[in-house]
Amino acid sequence: MSATAETPHVGRPLRRKEDPRLITGRARYIDDITMPGTLWAAIVRSPEAHARIASIESAAALERPGIHAVYTGEDMHDLGGPLPMAWAPPGIEINNPPHWPLARGTVKHVGDPVAVVLGEDRYAVVDAAEDVVVEYEPLPVVTDPEAALNGAPFVHEELGTNKVHEWSLAGGDLEAGFADAEVTIERRVINHRIAGAPIEPRGVLADYRAGSMTLYTSTQVPHFVRLFAALLLGISEERVRVVAPEVGGGFGAKLQVCGEEILACWCSRRTGHPVKWIETRSENMAVTHQGRDQIAHVKLGAKRDGTITAYHVKILADLGAYNMMMTPLIPSLGAFVMGGCYKIPAVTTDITGVFTNKCPTDAIRGAGRPEATHMIEVMIDQLAAELGIDRLEVRRRNFIPPEDFPAAVATGVVYDSGNYAGSLDKLLTHLDQAAFEAERERLRAQGIYRGIGFSTYTEICGLAPSRITGPTGVGVGAGLWESAMVRVHNTGAVTVYTGTSPHGQGLETAFAQIVADKLGVDPQVVEVVHGDTAIGPEGRGTYGSRSLANGGEAVAKATDKVVLKAAKIVAAELEAAPEDIEVRDGKFSVKGSPDKGLTLAEVAGIAYIGAVPEGMEPGLEETTFNDPENFVFPFGAHACVVDVDAATGKVSVVRYVAVDDCGNPVNPLLIDGQVHGGIAFGIGQALYEHVQYDDEGQLVTGTFVDYTLPTAAELPSFETDHTVTPSPVNSMGVKGVGEAGTIAASAAVTNAVIDALRPLGISYINMPLSPMRVWQAIEEAGR
Amino acid sequence: MSGHVAVSLNVNGVQHRLEVEPRRLLVHALRDDLGLTGTHVGCDTSNCGACTVLAVQADGAEVTTVEGLGSEGNLHPVQEAFWNDHGLQCGYCTPGMMMAAAGLLAENPDPTEAEVRHALEGNLCRCTGYHNIVRAVMDAAKQKSPTVGASS
Numbered sequence: 003m004s005a006t007a008e009t010p011h012v013g014r015p016l017r018r019k020e021d022p023r024l025i026t027g028r029a030r031y032i033d034d035i036t037m038p039g040t041l042w043a044a045i046v047r048s049p050e051a052h053a054r055i056a057s058i059e060s061a062a063a064l065e066r067p068g069i070h071a072v073y074t075g076e077d078m079h080d081l082g083g084p085l086p087m088a089w090a091p092p093g094i095e096i097n098n099p100p101h102w103p104l105a106r107g108t109v110k111h112v113g114d115p116v117a118v119v120l121g122e123d124r125y126a127v128v129d130a131a132e133d134v135v136v137e138y139e140p141l142p143v144v145t146d147p148e149a150a151l152n153g154a155p156f157v158h159e160e161l162g163t164n165k166v167h168e169w170s171l172a173g174g175d176l177e178a179g180f181a182d183a184e185v186t187i188e189r190r191v192i193n194h195r196i197a198g199a200p201i202e203p204r205g206v207l208a209d210y211r212a213g214s215m216t217l218y219t220s221t222q223v224p225h226f227v228r229l230f231a232a233l234l235l236g237i238s239e240e241r242v243r244v245v246a247p248e249v250g251g252g253f254g255a256k257l258q259v260c261g262e263e264i265l266a267c268w269c270s271r272r273t274g275h276p277v278k279w280i281e282t283r284s285e286n287m288a289v290t291h292q293g294r295d296q297i298a299h300v301k302l303g304a305k306r307d308g309t310i311t312a313y314h315v316k317i318l319a320d321l322g323a324y325n326m327m328m329t330p331l332i333p334s335l336g337a338f339v340m341g342g343c344y345k346i347p348a349v350t351t352d353i354t355g356v357f358t359n360k361c362p363t364d365a366i367r368g369a370g371r372p373e374a375t376h377m378i379e380v381m382i383d384q385l386a387a388e389l390g391i392d393r394l395e396v397r398r399r400n401f402i403p404p405e406d407f408p409a410a411v412a413t414g415v416v417y418d419s420g421n422y423a424g425s426l427d428k429l430l431t432h433l434d435q436a437a438f439e440a441e442r443e444r445l446r447a448q449g450i451y452r453g454i455g456f457s458t459y460t461e462i463c464g465l466a467p468s469r470i471t472g473p474t475g476v477g478v479g480a481g482l483w484e485s486a487m488v489r490v491h492n493t494g495a496v497t498v499y500t501g502t503s504p505h506g507q508g509l510e511t512a513f514a515q516i517v518a519d520k521l522g523v524d525p526q527v528v529e530v531v532h533g534d535t536a537i538g539p540e541g542r543g544t545y546g547s548r549s550l551a552n553g554g555e556a557v558a559k560a561t562d563k564v565v566l567k568a569a570k571i572v573a574a575e576l577e578a579a580p581e582d583i584e585v586r587d588g589k590f591s592v593k594g595s596p597d598k599g600l601t602l603a604e605v606a607g608i609a610y611i612g613a614v615p616e617g618m619e620p621g622l623e624e625t626t627f628n629d630p631e632n633f634v635f636p637f638g639a640h641a642c643v644v645d646v647d648a649a650t651g652k653v654s655v656v657r658y659v660a661v662d663d664c665g666n667p668v669n670p671l672l673i674d675g676q677v678h679g680g681i682a683f684g685i686g687q688a689l690y691e692h693v694q695y696d697d698e699g700q701l702v703t704g705t706f707v708d709y710t711l712p713t714a715a716e717l718p719s720f721e722t723d724h725t726v727t728p729s730p731v732n733s734m735g736v737k738g739v740g741e742a743g744t745i746a747a748s749a750a751v752t753n754a755v756i757d758a759l760r761p762l763g764i765s766y767i768n769m770p771l772s773p774m775r776v777w778q779a780i781e782e783a784g785r
Numbered sequence: 786m787s788g789h790v791a792v793s794l795n796v797n798g799v800q801h802r803l804e805v806e807p808r809r810l811l812v813h814a815l816r817d818d819l820g821l822t823g824t825h826v827g828c829d830t831s832n833c834g835a836c837t838v839l840a841v842q843a844d845g846a847e848v849t850t851v852e853g854l855g856s857e858g859n860l861h862p863v864q865e866a867f868w869n870d871h872g873l874q875c876g877y878c879t880p881g882m883m884m885a886a887a888g889l890l891a892e893n894p895d896p897t898e899a900e901v902r903h904a905l906e907g908n909l910c911r912c913t914g915y916h917n918i919v920r921a922v923m924d925a926a927k928q929k930s931p932t933v934g935a936s937s
Contacts, residue, residue, distance in 0.1 A: 015871075022868075201825075
């Protein structure tokens, strides 16, 4: 069976199959789903950052009309266990105190849930929640991670420490590398705390009936939620169904097993009513897991010609008050690509995680890799300045060359493919240095300092090869393969069941393109179904830029199995050998005779009538579980032009050019969309966003008034271009791209600001680059 | 019911009479009382404005929601442009973006990119980086567009 010569659909910028329901307002997000008899849940949350719960009085709340019940942590004593933390790295001790859906005894961060009020009206339960009186005995608060590391006060008294864990990834001879170095530079690099902030907050609708639980939840991982709902509620897994409806953005914030999910399920079983909880934005800012928050001591050693000889990164990660599903693992994901695009013989990352009285952190877009890329890309600019060598030239001297791929790097991973000089060359074709310098000069006279910054990145995604990440490897307690079932129907239409769980990525279109090409049909007759654990095989969700490289490969392989069976059916019909059958012009035909073939519909007709060859089962559907051999490593080169108003410190992004390589493109429209959104996310962190707590652990940035997401007015249009370097890891040669823009962007912006402000005596600055902080830096440098 | 106020609303060409608490938000009346769930709440902290309009304030008003902008087979140029230009990913901000865009184009049929960006300042998107949204609005402007109003 030979592959089709043309790919009429893969590679084309088809508009999305998802869009009709979305643009007509007919999509069903969690709050759009209703059931008779539903009780609304309002959660009573701690206003204290750290306190003992002395008493909870719910009598007044219960007196309000329509209020059915108030429950506390003590009521939920029948749970099978606390909320999960799914990382157990071999040989590493992780302090993991229990984290319950409703707090027991103490609260550890502002917003920690204490009680739930259930009632018939969504406004009335909020009123009733305010009537619940909780007496708190405040305890000492710790918010500074460095102070937390040094001793009391302890977030979890029983531990006698705030340290969560210590984890290292070392490769090469670091000591020899630094001995070899002719220059060494050190910096303290801050990667501040951000929120995922999807425009749709979280929400759940739990419905327990006669021993079975159905949970609708705005999630990226319905199968993970189903497993833990079953375990924690003591319901056998086959009687638990989790459905992700239309999900309004995730960004990692919905990659979680949430207390509220378990809570709603428990309440539904307890009351015999469906229970619905829709998160307010204020709740989302306070208790949906947050991202980043690292303080790093970074040391880079190099020769005078710019060749890097050693790189040592020590990270202090502020993990918040509890471990959630992957909390302590996140910084480690960056460790695998800590050396970036560069051929560095010795790279070591030491990570220490600490508890503080803040919301827990976990995966947020990029998850460890934005932090790692920010460090190496800022440091290489710092090195260039130190040596007086052009910053792009220093990069080129250190790039892993194309002939090295697949390239085993010092951290122990093997980069699948790369052409870093190629993407940088392409980036430079979009830039006019002379014009830039002239404009920079002109603006200087007005007190505007223009700068340009670069970020040449690679990253690790396509999660994940199970043998590397599983219990005996990195220590993740789950196989991160992905599944697909491809079912051809009686009439030749096709349904694809994917275990991924998209929430804006466009997989219903991209997967249809892949299947359509292989089966010789129109993508319009290929329906992609996702997000319901009752339908299709077990899956592993959407995150970590995995859905195409891992999930799409599963779809491709399952389709190939269908093609194999179809070829045998057609071969029997046409009295040919199966290996002589190809798909051409919408037909399965003998090579060389494309008009004498059968359409997929005709093949399906034979399969479902049962007129299949001797020994073959009827039907036409196949399932695949794809466990990739390796991660995939997209890469690229970004340039950011900023204007800094020296009088106010305000930074404006005036131009952003991105060259990205995510392997063979399936749908260029979707790729650019991910790049745009990823860049905006990274610019958001660099310039506008900062989750802030005061010294008492009070959340200062509790609304969108204070946590300023960039609007259309803050951002320019982006210029995108691409190189194509296929991945050898999968049959389609594809990589991920959902996080790449974010991973690259914060360094490009920061390097641009530094470039802009060098004339004012600033050679280094940390994020966040708010007007106040930039202005302060300018003032200090001026003294 | 005591404490409730009568409100008359014409939504997408259909006349409605509701009894609401004075504090009931218009967006909840549309979504929960009238079943028009195309309008989404994402902020509730006064950034987009959806939580600042009460149902009682809309008494006697004509309201057009995304469900009244266009329909399958009869899309508004803004909807068509958003679809063609990949102006949406998760779709959650999209109804608001499209209504704001339709409102802009009704007043300013040929906006510059800067004017489009300024007009959309009150609508947050986390997925697209706004790039294709702006492109979609500019492209919609190039077509002959009906003004925002209740469609049949």
